[in-house]
Amino acid sequence: MIEAVLFWGLAAAAVASALGVVALQNPVGSVMALLAAMLATAGLYALMGAVVVALFQLIVYIGAVLVLFLFVVMLLDLKASAAPARAAASGAAGVGITAAAGWAAWVAASHAPPAGSPRPAPGVFELAFDLFGRHLLVFELTSVLLLAAAVGAIFISRTGKRRSS
Amino acid sequence: MAFSIPDVNLASLLPEIVLLAAAAGVLLFDGRAGRRRAAAVAAAAVASSLATIPFLFRGAGMTGFSGLIVKDDVTLVFLALMDLAALGAIVLASGGAADAEEGGELYGLTLFALIGMHLMAASRDLLVLFLGMETLALPLYILVGSRRASRDGMEAAVKYFLLGSFASALFLLGLALYYGATGTAGLGALSQTPARPSLAFAGLALVTAGVGFKIAAVPFHMWAPDAYEGAPVPVAAYISVAPKVAAFAVLLRLGLSLPGPDPGFWTQAVLAMSAASMIVGNLAALRQSGFVRMLAYSGVAQAGYMLIGLAALPARGGEALVFYLLVYLFMNLGAFAAAAALERREGGRLQIEDLSGLASRRPLFAFALAVFMVSLAGLPPTGGFFAKFTLFKAGIDAGQLPVVLVAVVMTVVSLFYYLRVVAVLYMRDGAERPEIRPAAPLLACFIGAAAVLTLLAGVLPGEFIREILAAFAPAAL
Numbered sequence: 001m002i003e004a005v006l007f008w009g010l011a012a013a014a015v016a017s018a019l020g021v022v023a024l025q026n027p028v029g030s031v032m033a034l035l036a037a038m039l040a041t042a043g044l045y046a047l048m049g050a051v052v053v054a055l056f057q058l059i060v061y062i063g064a065v066l067v068l069f070l071f072v073v074m075l076l077d078l079k080a081s082a083a084p085a086r087a088a089a090s091g092a093a094g095v096g097i098t099a100a101a102g103w104a105a106w107v108a109a110s111h112a113p114p115a116g117s118p119r120p121a122p123g124v125f126e127l128a129f130d131l132f133g134r135h136l137l138v139f140e141l142t143s144v145l146l147l148a149a150a151v152g153a154i155f156i157s158r159t160g161k162r163r164s165s
Numbered sequence: 166m167a168f169s170i171p172d173v174n175l176a177s178l179l180p181e182i183v184l185l186a187a188a189a190g191v192l193l194f195d196g197r198a199g200r201r202r203a204a205a206v207a208a209a210a211v212a213s214s215l216a217t218i219p220f221l222f223r224g225a226g227m228t229g230f231s232g233l234i235v236k237d238d239v240t241l242v243f244l245a246l247m248d249l250a251a252l253g254a255i256v257l258a259s260g261g262a263a264d265a266e267e268g269g270e271l272y273g274l275t276l277f278a279l280i281g282m283h284l285m286a287a288s289r290d291l292l293v294l295f296l297g298m299e300t301l302a303l304p305l306y307i308l309v310g311s312r313r314a315s316r317d318g319m320e321a322a323v324k325y326f327l328l329g330s331f332a333s334a335l336f337l338l339g340l341a342l343y344y345g346a347t348g349t350a351g352l353g354a355l356s357q358t359p360a361r362p363s364l365a366f367a368g369l370a371l372v373t374a375g376v377g378f379k380i381a382a383v384p385f386h387m388w389a390p391d392a393y394e395g396a397p398v399p400v401a402a403y404i405s406v407a408p409k410v411a412a413f414a415v416l417l418r419l420g421l422s423l424p425g426p427d428p429g430f431w432t433q434a435v436l437a438m439s440a441a442s443m444i445v446g447n448l449a450a451l452r453q454s455g456f457v458r459m460l461a462y463s464g465v466a467q468a469g470y471m472l473i474g475l476a477a478l479p480a481r482g483g484e485a486l487v488f489y490l491l492v493y494l495f496m497n498l499g500a501f502a503a504a505a506a507l508e509r510r511e512g513g514r515l516q517i518e519d520l521s522g523l524a525s526r527r528p529l530f531a532f533a534l535a536v537f538m539v540s541l542a543g544l545p546p547t548g549g550f551f552a553k554f555t556l557f558k559a560g561i562d563a564g565q566l567p568v569v570l571v572a573v574v575m576t577v578v579s580l581f582y583y584l585r586v587v588a589v590l591y592m593r594d595g596a597e598r599p600e601i602r603p604a605a606p607l608l609a610c611f612i613g614a615a616a617v618l619t620l621l622a623g624v625l626p627g628e629f630i631r632e633i634l635a636a637f638a639p640a641a642l
Contacts, residue, residue, distance in 0.1 A: 136171050137230040141284065141296040144185060148277040148300055151192060152307035155270045 006047055014040035022094065027073045031066065038062050052127055177229030177236060180214035180244075181283050188276035194269035203269030204259035207276055208252060214283075215248040223635065232351075233290050239637060242487055243286040243414040246494055250407035251279045253498040253611065257399035257505050260605040271311060274304035275403065282411035291340045291350040291372065294415060298336065298379070301411065302329050305404060309396040321395025328388045329378065336375025343368030355422040366430055373419065373434065379412035380468040383441035390449075393461035394514065401457060402501030405464050406494050413471060413486060420478040435475045436568050442469030443575040450582050456504055456515040459582060460497070463541060466579060467493060470572055473556055477563035485552075485559040487633045492548035492622050496540040499615030503534045506608050517586055521593040530609075531590045533616035540619045542583035543576050548622025548629075555630070 017040060020033030038061050045054035122130075131139050175182070187210030191203040218241050221227060226237040236244070258271055281300030288294045306329060310322025340350060346365035347354035355369075374385065381389040393401040416435075423431055446466030453459040471493075474486030507515050524531035540549030553576065560569040622629050 133171055134231075135292075136173070137233050138292050138296060141293065141300070144277075144280065145296055145300045145303070147189070148274070148281075149303050151270060151273055151277070152303055155274070156307050156310060 003047065007044070010040045010043040010047065014044065028070070031069050031073055034069070035062060035066050038066065052122065052124055171231045172229075174227070174229040177227040177234050180217050181280050183213055184210050184276050184280050184283070186210075188273045188280065191269035191272045191276070196268065199268055201259065203272045204255055207272035208255050208259075210276060211248050211252050211255065211279065214279075215245060215252070218245045218248075233293050234284075234287050235289050236287050238635070239417070239483070239487075240287050240414065242633060243410055244283060246487075246490055247279065247282045247286070247407050247410045250403065250410060250494055250498065251275060253494075253502070253615075254399055254403035254407070256607060256611050257402055257498075257502055258397075260505070260608045271308065274308050274311075278304040278308070278403075279407070282407060285411040286414035289352050289418070291343060291352065295333075295336060295340060297411075298375070299333060301379075301408060302333065305329075305400075305408070308400045309392050309404070311400065312397055315395070317395040318397075319395075321391045325388045325392040332375045332378035332385065335371050335378075339368045339371025339373075339375060341368070343372065352418060352422045355419070369419070369431060370434065373416070373431070376412045376415050376419075377438060379408045380416075380471075381409075381442075381465050382438045382468045382472060383445045383465065384438075386442065386445070386465045386468075389465055390458050390461040393464070394455065394458050398457065398501060398505040401461075402498055402505070405460070405501065406497050409464075409468060409471075410490055410494070413475075413490060416475055417478075417483055417486065420475050421483070423478075432476050432478070435472050436565065439469045439472035439476060440568050440571045442466060442472065443572055444469075447575045447578045447582075451578065453582070454516055454518070456507075456517050456520070456586075457501075459517065459586075460500055460504070463579070463582070464497070466575065467497075467541070469575075470553065470556060473560040473565065473568055473572060476565050476568060477559040481555075481559040481562060484630065484633050484637050485555040487637075488626075488630055489552040489556050491629060491633070492540065492552040492619065495615050495618040495622065496537045496547075496549055499533065499612055499619060500537040500541065502608060502612045502615060503530070503537065506530070506605075506612065517589055520586065520589045522590075524591045530612070533612050535587045535590055536616045536619055538583045538586045540623070542580050544580075546620070546623045548619045548626070550623055551626040552622070555626075 014037050017033045017036035021030050021037060024030045024033055038057060042054045042057040042062070045051075045057060187206055191206050194200065194203040194206075221236060222238060222241050226235065226240075228235050254275060255272060258275070278301045281297045281302070281304075284297030285294055285301065288297060306322055306326040309325050310319050312318040342364055344350050346362075346368060355365075378385040378388075393405065396404065420431070420435075423429065443466050446462050446464070446469055450459050450462035450466060453462060471486055471489050474482040474489065476482065477485070504515055507519070520531075520534075523534075536547060540547035543549045543553040545551075553572075557569050557572060560566075560572070
């Protein structure tokens with residue numbers, strides 16, 4: 001009972017805040033609505049028992065990605081200039097894509113196996129074993145990639161002449 | 166759940182670790198003297214990676230990380246080719262313009278890209294492959310835009326970045342579909358018929374498209390002319406050769422993993438890409454007046470020729486492809502080195518017309534450039550002729566006659582633009598052209614060595630092919 005209430009509450013919050021992302025005029029408001037949508041999704045994950053995924057959703061998307069969004073939006077200092085650009089065509093495209101996604105979700109849901117006892121969602125231990133066992137190389141290579149990206153970002157964003165050497 | 170420690174065998178990645186240490190180390194160098202030291206360190210790291218290859222060659226090969234990294238003889242040949250290309254790019258860059266503002270970062274990024282390519286060639290897993298591809302791509306985007314004062318360079322870098330990101334997204338989507346179809350990201354799953362064949366093939370098609378971007382095959386070639394022209398010439402030289410070697414290593418691995426010799430869907434796609442690249446690349450190259458832009462379209466066409474090797478796969482296609490890549494390495498790096506030597510003096514973009522009468526003033530230089538052009542066109546007695554010959558022969562033996570006919574016709578078309586350069590060099594009077602200073606000694610040596618090797622590959626092709634054949638012998642069995 002309490003699960004059903006939580007689920008419908010979180011689902012409604014997710015949909016409402018997702019609508020807010022596209023409907024709000026103020027870009028900062030849009031980002032805050034996205035934050036609410038992410039939080040509600042994290043709650044849904046937790047409700048499914050996928051605690052690790054919920055945690056990552058909090059740490060990665062809300063902790064890092066959204067803060068970055070917020071920085072960019074505030075740095076760009078967007079006025080309400082985007083409003084007239086929202087033409088009917090892009091609205092129609094949005095409705096169309098949403099309808100297609102909804103249809104796909106409906107098909108997926110109707111073909112889903114009957115609710116039984118699902119496999120237990122992997123926890124931190126299983127994830128850690130996988131990450132440092134089977135995927136050790138991939139895990140380590142990611143850090144090489146990030147190092148290369150950081151070097152590149154610093155190189156390209158350095159302004160002006162270097163100090164005279 | 167028991168924790169199984171993977172069979173790491175870190176020695177299998179020793180060259181890459183050395184390269185990584187050097188890549189991080191050269192970032193510490195600064196200023197003009199530092200730049201020279203950075204070039205030396207980077208060249209030493211690449212040379213040490215190159216030096217390990219003869220010891221491993223014809224050995225048992227190296228396996229690491231429970232089979233995620235496999236360095237067999239075929240892989241080692243590809244690694245040697247890309248190390249040579251990186252060495253060439255470092256030599257070209259070390260004679261860079263004196264007012265360049267960058268320190269050791271250029272060499273660091275070059276080495277990062279080389280690490281990515283090593284991983285691409287040595288991995289048997291799409292996930293590792295993807296990370297290798299990104300480790301290759303990100304430094305290259307930056308390198309293309311490394312002359313930040315130039316608007317063209319920045320524009321080229323942004324174009325390259327956007328199209329490259331799109332290609333990476335395609336690859337990633339393909340990886341997801343492949344994983345969904347086979348339950349693994351390893352390429353070994355290709356040898357059996359997957360449970361959901363259409364899904365697996367859709368994934369494979371997207372993966373091939375993502376890799377096809379790296380070789381600039383039509384229809385994924387849009388970035389090449391702008392990126393080559395906007396980039397500093399040493400970077401353009403690097404991009405034109407090294408990622409092609411890595412991407413062909415991947416495509417060869419894909420092709421060899423596919424079951425059976427039957428010309429299936431993948432071969433058809435490769436054939437279509439090959440024919441389109443040859444036609445579009447050669448016809449577009451005809452109309453170019455800029456030297457580097459002409460080389461860019463020529464590179465698209467050359468990728469088309471090389472794809473024939475993949476279409477001839479279970480048979481001799483692999484050897485022919487590797488031999489072609491080897492000769493391509495010499496002749497293309499040589500042509501770009503010549504462009505680098507000239508561009509520095511003339512300022513601005515090098516036009517083909519600027520080469521007028523070069524033969525009477527700098528006969529050796531003009532001769533080397535003519536050798537590269539004749540070899541790219543595929544005329545004897547240069548390596549380019551034998552490379553094309555073995556490739557076309559492999560194609561005919563595999564029953565891919567139509568695409569070989571397209572290749573022959575397009576080779577004739579390509580004679581016009583390659584030999585136009587030679588004609589301008591030798592038959593045009595360039596008295597009004599500015600005086601040309603001699604090239605830097607290192608650059609001159611490099612151009613000379615590339616020209617000699619291009620000629621040697623044409624005079625003694627057997628010596629070059631034998632080692633490649635030996636590498637492929639176990640794979641063919």
